Amino acid sequence: MSSAKLRIIVTDNEKDFHQRAASLVVETLQPLDNPLVTLPTGMTPVGMYRVLVAEYRDLPLWQNLRFVGLDEYVGLPPGDPRLFYLWVARECLDPLSVPLENRMRFASDAPDIDAEAQRMNQWLLAHGPLDLAVVGIGGNGHIAFNEPGTPYESGVHALTLTPESIRSNARYWGREDHVPRRGITLGLSNLAAARHTIVLASGAGKSEILARALTGPVTVDVPASYLQTISNVTILADKAAAEHII
Numbered sequence: 001m002s003s004a005k006l007r008i009i010v011t012d013n014e015k016d017f018h019q020r021a022a023s024l025v026v027e028t029l030q031p032l033d034n035p036l037v038t039l040p041t042g043m044t045p046v047g048m049y050r051v052l053v054a055e056y057r058d059l060p061l062w063q064n065l066r067f068v069g070l071d072e073y074v075g076l077p078p079g080d081p082r083l084f085y086l087w088v089a090r091e092c093l094d095p096l097s098v099p100l101e102n103r104m105r106f107a108s109d110a111p112d113i114d115a116e117a118q119r120m121n122q123w124l125l126a127h128g129p130l131d132l133a134v135v136g137i138g139g140n141g142h143i144a145f146n147e148p149g150t151p152y153e154s155g156v157h158a159l160t161l162t163p164e165s166i167r168s169n170a171r172y173w174g175r176e177d178h179v180p181r182r183g184i185t186l187g188l189s190n191l192a193a194a195r196h197t198i199v200l201a202s203g204a205g206k207s208e209i210l211a212r213a214l215t216g217p218v219t220v221d222v223p224a225s226y227l228q229t230i231s232n233v234t235i236l237a238d239k240a241a242a243e244h245i246i
Ligand code: GLP
Pocket: 040, 041, 042, 043, 044, 045, 070, 071, 135, 136, 137, 138, 139, 143, 144, 145, 165, 169
């Protein structure tokens, strides 16, 4: 392991993975007053959200949680079910009753998406840094929509998705041509400033990229390798995803 700062937890099975993810989130948030959190979409965190809702719904902390979107598609109307915000709201924020006024979401349909990125960046400068970033990892090493080649100092920005990300996100929408081509995302500098980071990785399909990110060179070719440069990172992986790092 190239960094002593990474804490790696490997779970035995799917159930443990989701349970542990949920308890890590709760343990991190509970001591904090008004924690600012960003949360991922994707298949990986869905079980964690179910556990949070089933077992931790009654905790008072959700009333004080402040949520900011991690990434989003560009160009969709505010009610489009493909929106990442609506996904996280459905799976987690609504059932946990996180107050609407505590949720900062991207305006996917903003007429000037670069201005929208600036707005979000300014908001984070004023209200951040993140207390907790929970992130997944894309098959190409992307974190949120920070695609390979994204500079480490990037703030919130709009981007064109790589063909690989379009392909991998097609599984949520049935067809590749249903996947929007543009995205907007918190940048690596916003994420690197987080006081705590929890990375979720499950399945054999993530094992190689996880190893490259955590034990390979720190390079913009693998955006997730920024994790080696920051503190308070917990990697939660199932056995299949952890195959090359343990
Ligand atoms: C999308 C999201 C990422 C997410 C990734 C992994 O690209 N923009 O935030 O981490 O998918 O998704 P999955 O967990 O389904 O593998």
